[in-house]
Amino acid sequence: MEKRFEVVIVGSGPAGLSAAGRAAELGLSHLLLESTTHLANTIQRYQKGKHVMAEPGFLPLRSSLPFDAGSREDILAAWLQNAKKLGIKVAWNADVTAITGQRGDFVLQTRSGKSVRANHVVLAIGLQGNPRKLGVPGEDQPFVQYQLDDPDEYLNEEIMVVGAGDSAIENAVALARQNKVSLINRRDEFARAKEGNLKQLEDAVERGRIKVFFNSSLRSIEAQSNGEHRAQVSLTTGEGDMQVPVDRIIARLGAIPPRDFVESCGIQFPSRAANAVPELTHQYESNVPGLYVIGALAGYPLIKQAMNQGYEVVEHILGRDIKPVDHGLLAKKFSGLPFGLDVEQTLDKIKKNVLCFGPVNSLRFRELILESDVHTPKAGEVIFSRNDYTNSFYSIVEGSVEIEIDEQTGKRVTVGEGQFFGEMGLISGRRRNATVYAGRYCVLVETPRRTMLRLLSSVDEVRRRIDQVFILRAIHSQFAPNSNLEDLADLVNSAELRQYAPGEVLFAEGESGDELHLVRRGSLTVSRYLHGREVVLSYVPAGKYVGEMGLLGNSRRTASVRAVVPTETVVMKSEPFLALLERDPKLKAQVQTQLQARLRANASMESSTEGGELLSFLMRQGLGEATDVLLIDESLCVRCDNCETACASTHGGTSRLNREAGPSYASIHVPTSCRHCEHPHCMKDCPPDAISRNASGEVVIADNCIGCGNCESNCPYGVIQMAPIGGSQPGLWSRVLFGAEHKKVKDKEAPKRAVKCDMCTNLKGGPACVRACPTGAAVRISPEQFIELVRED
Amino acid sequence: MHGSFLSHRGGFWFWFALTLVLASVVAYVWHEPIGLPNGGSWLGYTLGTIAALLIVWLTLFGVRKRAYYSRLGSVKGWLSAHVYLGGSLLVLGTLHSGFQFGMNIHTLAWLLMVLVIVSGFYGAWVYWRYPNRITRNRDGMTRDLIFREIADIDRKASLIVEGLGSPADRMVISAIQLFQVGGGAWQQLGGRDRSQMMIGVLKEKQKSWKRVSNSRQQRLLDELTGLLSRSTEPKEAALLQELIDLVSRKARLLKQLLNDIRLQGLMEIWLYCHIPLTLALLATLTAHIVSVFFYW
Known part of the structure; x- marks a missing residue:
């Protein structure tokens, strides 16, 4: 046995x-x-x-x-x-x-x-x-590798690289420097590879250093004890079967x-x-x-x-009842609470009281609380203010809070025990749309964005409960702050959430349709066909709506609406909405006024096609998901690079912007610099959760960055770099008189951290790049100002 | 939402400087000094003091530009004030002199001041006009992209000539090796291209190779089109045509690059006068002030 x-x-x-x-x-x-x-x-x-x-x-x-x-x-x-x-x-x-x-x-x-x-x-x-194996006889021979640590280790060998991704191409190119390399691709092109890699491959092929076999796959690998080479590979190619002698096979087929x-x-x-x-x-x-x-x-x-x-x-x-290592941390977290309960009991109480956490299992709930903060604010204290950029999620364990839904009248609604708030900022990634005040004796749990997003993606029930409340509140605050929630029941029940991929059309010009879309995350463009071309007329960010014309009686769409980035909308049907308008003439007038304003703005954009081109250029640069972006007016820029120097000088010697890189259109240049996305790609996969958004909107990387480089590779705009920590800053006068520059850390193995634009959060005067621009070419603007910029030009 | 330093805050500094100039002209006309107008009258001293303080303050622009933590206005605002107040100095300083010029340190100080201001005017002009010219010339490219594309063309060309043999290969390869942009200030500002290449010449029935200028790749294009016109083999002709296309593209990029270098140079060159002249002015100004008080 x-x-x-x-x-x-x-x-x-x-x-x-x-x-x-x-x-x-x-x-x-x-x-x-x-x-x-x-x-x-x-x-x-x-x-x-x-x-x-x-x-x-x-x-x-x-x-x-x-x-x-x-x-x-x-x-x-x-x-x-x-x-x-x-x-x-x-x-x-x-x-x-x-x-x-x-x-x-x-x-x-x-x-x-x-x-x-x-x-x-x-x-x-x-x-x-695990690396995906070749799946043919001989795949485990010692000369078959699924990883390549040091390409310079091999010399004058016949090496066969298998795969069509970037790692296969990079390996092949590196090995080709001192070996004869063949590259096996199952398909007829390298569709997944980066452009830079393709170019290098093309070069190496032209020089005869790499031979590529397209539409080819391995059938078997046979080791050879005598003969010039270690093995013989049987290959099926587009032109028939063949035998290729090799010394080594490097298979880069991705991981399972x-x-x-x-x-x-x-x-x-x-x-x-x-x-x-x-x-x-x-x-x-x-x-x-x-x-x-x-x-x-x-x-x-x-x-x-x-x-x-x-x-x-x-x-x-072993059945031992050891307290988790975080027990002490939780005890400390709970020490200010008025419950008089121990850690486990407090956890139970929170879980029982807060409705949306009901479906969460206990291990994950513990983690959630560990990552959350517990607050006991005094009555009347501001939890967050309208227009703050924070995106954490609050749940009410005890007591209540008051949400000011109308800034002018100061009208407030009370949200009580077991409810939550702050979901709008979390989902839309935009500024808070209301100020929240603490009620009496309230106990709140504030959960960070990342923790909440992880929860939403893994527990469907939590997502469903939050979405339901989101739709109700979005409709209430946007269209009917004076109506009772009961009056909205029909509208809310008929509303649904829809997702759109970048570029997807919500509705097209000339179609008939009567749905209204309230953007809950992402952004849209409105465009029309004019003189045989599609011209972008406006940009609709999260929190705004489109399609109201269809609802107000004109069911033929007069413009096309398209998602710029991954976008989610709350879709409302016309009947219950019209019923609401009939009940509330003031609301009807308000919706009509807004529609008129938009039509007027569109008409003025139509008269300048260049403006539309510039707007669509900005959208193509991914600015549809930006919250604050650095633009350079090339008709004013004298290329002195004082913006870069200012950035480097105020940020440990590494400039977080590259002025010259990046595309331009009609003298507007988009330099390589952080645009502080609504849903930052860099935050997606940060192990220590070091990336966050400040209340004033800047996406920043904290000191607990472990230097893993995930954010650098996740950022589609290439604005994050890994920079060594430290160095020394010369004084003002040595810079003025002798042009001294920041001394960088020389040691190549020194620890590195991810750095990016922090919009000079710590500088009282605001972004150094803009303040240091002598000619006024550098500006930081938010997407709401795009239209303004476009009209100016 | 944004605008040039020249129109900063609705041209505030322009109006400020204009007021200063007008006020000093009015005072100068109205003032009746004992004897000829000169720096020693009360108005002369007032204008001189204002002008000297202005010069010191104008020099501090170089400090403010590098004081990245400073919250004392924006650099753009400073530059706007620098340009207009600097311009007003031309009037203030001249009125201070009472138009008494001679071969002395005082007139030297005045002359240096004028030179600094004139170079500054040129600077303001290029800062106003050149950014657009550079943008138009670049046409969406960056220098880095141009260099990369030229390298790419060279690589492709050297692969093609492998199939052509002499003399095309020697000419093309030498043109790549002897390609040269930049160089000294004059080369840069003149947009000159010192590229060369080798061509074969027959001398007393002996073939030898000679270096010739290949400015803007023109010579290479001439030689290649010559070869193409004499070519009888279709395959060779096709390769030559391909080469000519590549070299023409390179010539175009080169023109763009040389223009960019020239424009950028012209936009920066004035600083090499403006700054040293400023330092000379400061030194002379000190001497002027000291000597005036010493002989008082």
């Missing part, structure tokens, strides 16, 4: 290694399965000398292995040494392909055909996924996302969303009893969190 381990851990990253370390320390029978031949593969693949940070700083480390901020090498060496000392048992090259069974009787199959039995399984495979594998183990995900994480209990146990999930796969991307979970999961398996 083969041995059955008490606990088998899959994956030797920070989470798995820490779990194995604790198991070893406690003398538990354990086995750590690692698919490669070394520990912590993801960390191994960091670039040499990379400085790894230990975020979040407030969280203590709880692990049998050490971890502190430092270089990749130091961290890996410390882990390896401690793994040996603790006696962790590792099985190398153990790529798990299936996990079956349940608590007390799990069987794990590995790719090499071995099976391992276990009472408990801890899944800690991270999110990187781990989700399918995880689901094949029986673990359920709550939604199809790409960033959904499995449902887990307090003890990190999945819906399969005895199968635990920790680390990035469980939604905890930071090393320290993952290591803590590794430690805790082993304690949980």
Whole structure:
């Protein structure tokens, strides 16, 4: 009978290694399965000398292995040494392909055909996924690689690179410097590759350094013991079969996302969303009893969190009731609350009271509260003000708040216990549209944007509940602040949410239609066909509406409306809306006035086609999702670069804008500089959640940045750079008299952080670039001013 | 929403400077000094003091421009004031002299002041006119893009000539190797192109290679079109035509680039007069003031 381990851990990253370390320390029978031949593969693949940070700083480390901020090498060496000392048992090259069974009787199959039995399984495979293999005989030969660390390692070899993505092209080009390279593409073009890479490839092909086989695939790989080359590859090409001698094969076919594998183990995900994480209990146990999930796969991307979970999961398996490491943090968070309850009871109370958190499981709820702030404001205190740019989400645990929905009359509505507010800013990414005052004895939970977005994408029920209230409030505040909520029931119930991709048409000129769209996120352009061309007439940001003409009786659309960026609208039907207008003549007059204003603006745009061209140019540059953008009027710019120098001088020597780069149209130049998007792409995947938006709108990166570079690659506008920390700033006079410049850190391996435009938040006078422009060429404007700019020109 | 430094705040500094000029002219006409008008009268001292303070303040523009943390107005506002008040100095300083010129340090100070102001006027003019010219010439390209495209053309051309053989290959490759833009200030400002190439010449029935100018790629185009006109082989003709197209494109980019360098140079060159003259003026001004008080 083969041995059955008490606990088998899959994956030797920070989470798995820490779990194995604790198991070893406690003398538990354990086995750590690692698919490669070394520990912590993801960390191994960091670039040499990379400085790894230990975020979040407030969280203590709880692990049998050490971890502190430092270089990749130091961290890996410390882990390896401690793994040996603790006696962790590792099985190398153990790529798990299936996990079956349940608590007390799990069987794990590995790719090499071995099976391992276990009472408990801890899944800690991270999110990187395994490289996709070739899937042909010979795919596991030693000269077949799925990664390339150092292309200069190989010399005068016949190398075959397989794949059509950027990594395949980059590898092929790099290897071609001192080898003969062939590149195998299954299709007839490189559709996924970056332009720069394509150009390099084209070059190398023209020079005869790389031979590309299109419409080709491998059939088999046969090792050759005698002969000039190591192996013979059978290839099916568009022109028939052929044999190619090779010394090495590098396959870059992407990674298999781990989700399918995880689901094949029986673990359920709550939604199809790409960033959904499995449902887990307090003890990190999945819906399969005895199968635990920790680390990035469980939604905890930071090393320290993952290591803590590794430690805790082993304690949980042993049935020990240890308090989570965050217990003290929560206790401190709750210390100001008037409830007189302990941590667990307080958590229960919040969860019970706040309606929209009902469907959230307890582990995720704990995390949510840990990332949230708890407030007990005094009555009358302002929670946030109209036009603030904050985007956190508030829920009311006890008491109530008052929302001022009409600035002129000061009319307020009361929102009571269990309700929430702030969802508009969260969803639209724009300024707050009302001021909120605290009521008496109120207790609020403020949840950051990212935490809320993660929740919305993984728990459908929460999203549904929030959307429902969103529609009601949006309609109420936009059209009927004086009506009772009951009067709106018909309109609200018939309204629906619709999503549009960039460029998608909501409705076209000449169509008939009677729906009104209230933009809830993203933005739209309105355009018409004039003199045989489509001319953009206006830009509609979130919070505004289009299509009211159709509702007011003219059912033939007089213009086309198109989404600029991913856009979501609340669609209202004409009948209930007309009924509302009939009841409220004042509202009808107001809607008509607004319509007239728009028609007038359109008419004036129609008289200047150049303005329309400029507006559509700005939209093509992605400014439809901007909140504040730097533009340069080239008819005034003397190219002195004082804007860049000012930026560098006030920001540690690195300019966050590149004046010359970027496109121009009709003397308006869009330099490479942050436009502070409504829904910043950079925020999408920041492990320490270091990117946030200030109340005044700037998207900024905080000091807890770990330098991972995710934001740099997520930004579609290329405005984020990785810059070394430190350096020294010369004084004003040495700059004036001797032209001294900022001294940069020379050490190439010095820790780096992501830097971008922060709109000079910390400078009292405002953005240095604009203030330092001697000729008035540089301006910062918000999208609302585009029309103004376009008319001026 | 935005506008030039010349019209900053509705031309506030223009009107301010104009008022200052008119006021001093009126005072000068109205004033009846003992003897000829000169710097030693009460009006002379007043105008002199205002002018000296203005000069010091105008010089401080160089400091304000680099004081990126300063909240004392915007650099644009400063430049606007710098231009108009600097212009007014021409009148103030001259009235201060009472039109008494001679071969002395005082007149030198006045002369330097005039030169600084005139160079400044030129600067204001180029800052007003040149940005548009540069934009039009660039036509959506940046220098970096132009250089990259030229490199791309060179690469393609050198691949094509591999199939052509001598003498086309030697000419094309040498034209690439001896391609040169920029250079000294005169080359830059004159938009001159010092590129060269090698051509084959027959000398006493011996073939040798000679360097000739290839300004604006014209010589290379002449040689290649000559080869094409004599070519009898269709394949060779096709390659030559391809080369000619590439070189023509390069010539166009080159023209754009040289123009850009020239315009940018003209827009910046005046600072190389304006600043040193300012420093000389400050020194002379100090000498002027010291000597006046010393001999008093």
